[in-house]
Amino acid sequence: MKVLLLTDNDQLLRRFRELVGEGDLDLIKSYHFEYAYSWNNQEFREKYKNDDRIFPLKVATNTHELIRKYKVIFSLHCKQFFPEELVKNVRCINVHPGLNPYNRGWFPQVFSIINGLPCGATIHEIDEKLDHGPVICQEEVVIEKWDTSFSAYNKILDAEIRLLRNSLVDILDNKYVAVSKPEGNVNLKRDFDDLCEIDLDNTDTFLNHINKLRALTHGEYSNAFFFDEEGRKIFINIEMTRE
Structure with missing residues (x-):
């Protein structure tokens, strides 16, 4: 089964590839992973111009091809919005650096430091709203008084990888129960x-x-x-x- 990982975060791309290659996740070997980044990500375009394992992609103009080609699509800090047609025809999964439903949208850790709402990492099914949809799993990350946005963000990245390590096989096999959360708040x-x-x-x-x-x-x-x-x-x- 073909699975697409769409990301604009270089560290998470590397760590996801390492995770898929780990021996304790041998069940994943039956899946074929492909990798893409946003078409307007100039840093990735330059870095990966000679790497045929990853390609630029504009989701909005390739929706029909994505529906035809993939059974599961992961958004891992991807800066594109998924069209409604895509999320209704393909199981799309978002790995989000926030603790839904709090501070959905841009830079959740920034707003959590300011407004005191909980912070963390969430893996959820994607629907037609921003960082919205039934939650598969999540982990709260404590922001200390000495944390900046950067140090809090790095804690969240670690939490996201832990969640993926523990749940990736079940997500791929569609063996999980997703739970709807309240609406919460959104920052643009x-x-x-x-x-x-x-x-x-x-x-x-x-x-x-x-x-x-x-x-x-x-x-x-x-x-x-x-x-x-x-x-x-x-x-x-x-x-x-x-x-």
Whole structure:
């Protein structure tokens, strides 16, 4: 049976391939895995241009081919929305870096640091809504006071791999019970963009200011910023160190 993994996360691509190759998951050997990334992912396009094991894909324009070709499609941090026609004709599974139904959508760990809602990893069936559908399994990840978006995200990646290791065979064999969750809340890309500009005149508790800055600190990414007197962006990252 052909299975497609669609991802835009290089670390998860590598770790998923390693997982499929592990000896303790021999039952997976009867499945044929193919790999794809989003057609507009320039970093992947350059890195994998000579790798015939993975290919660029635009889901919206290849829906009929995907329906014809695959029995299961995994979205593993893929930045594309799956059309309703696809999810109604193929079993589509999302590995999502959030604890549904909390903070569905963009960068769940960012919003969990700010609003205090639970964070974690969820594997769920995909329906026509964003990060929505019956939950197959999930694991909560505790965000500590010293976590930034980056360190919280890395904890979530580890949780996602644990969930896949424990449930992948059952998902492929369709031997699981998925449970519907409440609607919860959704954060879109524009909600994240609105967070990034820091209002220097804003008054709040020091805790809330720290939480916002650590939520927007993600490795080498430039997220939080303010404008100086000449209209130039000044970017802010903070470092959290535990004793």
